[in-house]
């Protein structure tokens with residue numbers, strides 16, 4: 001009678017896969033209007049499953065028809081999100097040595113991405129003093145090649161003078177974002193996807209772009225405001241606070257390890 005209580009490895013795998021899928025969908029939709037539609041659909045689906053389990057034939061078949069017919073409508077409504085989701089899945093950089101292990105977390109202490117964090121942060125401090133706007137995207141596990149392709153490809157090892165010459169106001173490379181991969185600037189003049197989140201009016205497109213890219217990938221961003229010279233550290237679609245630039249460096253290193 002209680003055979004349904006048997007729990008096999010396949011059930012565990014099933015739960016983990018559903019959790020992974022739901023988590024990624026939530027991450028992708030968080031802060032957008034589509035999250036409300038997603039929650040609505042999840043509720044309808046849950047009611048359908050409950051009514052089906054309780055053998056409420058008429059109601060469950062009605063909901064079942066609605067859900068199966070609604071699949072096409074969903075594809076139309078969520079077309080941009082689906083595209084981004086598939087892009088995100090497809091662009092996970094499994095080739096990189098650190099990556100797959102990084103996802104499993106348990107060997108974390110032994111792996112790290114070699115980035116000159118000090119140079120990045122010190123350059124940002126200089127930009128802050130001279131009120132030079134800057135937007136630096138640091139790649140982690142998700143490959144950012146799909147973004148780099150939109151900009152000018154480069155392969156320059158990071159150091160302060162290079163960063164200064166890129167973001168120097170009259171430089172032809174200063175507009176848009178740069179992408180940092182391992183210890184190299186791999187692209188400049190990159191146009192990033194903008195977040196649709198409501199932001200305080202003091203933040204312009206540069207910050208909105210940094211939030212946008214960190215919502216859609218696991219990258220982190222350093223943004224220097226042209227108006228205030230303030231350095232923002234953005235990850236997972238949100239501002240991460242820090243009190244000193246040393247702490248900022250530590251945080252970046254931690255996220256890279």
Ligand SMILES: Nc1ncnc2c1ncn2[C@@H]1O[C@H](COP(=O)(O)OP(=O)(O)OP(=O)(O)O)[C@@H](O)[C@H]1O
Pocket residue numbers: 133135174175176177190191192193194202203204205206207208209224225226227
């Ligand atoms: N989608 C984007 N991707 C990459 N860079 C962008 C994007 N949008 C804007 N930028 C960069 O931000 C610069 C400033 O844009 P804008 O004047 O709209 O914002 P801002 O008010 O100075 O931004 P913030 O206050 O966030 O620093 C642009 O010149 C460009 O270099």
